[in-house]
Amino acid sequence: MTDEALFSPEEIEAGRVLFARPAVFLMGATSIDGLPAPDLPEVAFAGRSNVGKSSLINALVNQNHLARASNEPGRTREVNFFVLDEKLRLVDLPGYGFARASKTETKKFQNLGRDYLRGRPNLKRAYLLIDARHGLKDVDAEAMDAFDRAAVSYQIVLTKADKLKAAEVAAVTARTLQAIAKRPAAYPRVQATSSEKGTGLPELRAEISAACAIG
Ligand code: GDP
DSSP states (O other): OOGGGGSOHHHHHHHHHHHTSOEEEEEEESSGGGOOOSOSOEEEEEEBTTSSHHHHHHHHTTOSSSSOOOOSGGGGSSEEEEEETTTEEEEEOOOBOOTTSOHHHHHHHHHHHHHHHHTOTTEEEEEEEEETTTOOOHHHHHHHHHHHHHTOOEEEEEEOGGGSOHHHHHHHHHHHHHHHTTOTTEEEEEEEOOTTTOTTHHHHHHHHHHHTTOO
16 A cells, blocks of 8 residues: 555645745754744754755755755754745754764754754644664654654654565554654654655655645
């Protein structure tokens, strides 16, 4: 069974049209004072370093180089804002769990992410990216705690699904759903994606367009 049946052709089309709009880098913020005015709907992307966040953002907007791949810890320290034709902002939150970052550095960019979550009335949904091969880790639970505390609606997105067999994706999806069942702000659906193959991207675009009521 594919996920496609969960979305009407109209919803898939609304997502396609939204993400066919030109996307540009707006700004990177290193402190909470430097954020753009909350005058457009935003969706945010969070996840461990190397989870495939840059690849997913690039794949969603059909551009290879919008979000930078983050092999360096420094590159993930800012909150990066991309704007989709003055309709929607995509917000790239600092990656967490990077082994080489110092404790102080880690705290600094985690706090920035947290401050952003707490004070953003135009944030419609956050997407928490989880590597399909690894499933939820303790650091991901900390991120979910932060979303739950900030009462920010969030959805789990599995990345790199192409690296697993369909049955394995189904199994990690089921385990993840079970793990989030009691979390108040978690959206009760898990979207498996592959930026490499394009799997799940039409559905994710449809989700985002619906979450922001942009049709
Ligand atoms: P980020 O640190 O979360 O921004 O992660 P990147 O987008 O830089 O990706 C980390 C690594 O995972 C890179 O080597 C990517 O090529 C790889 N990657 C990302 N998405 C996929 C995917 O959908 N499938 C596969 N097979 N590899 C991926």
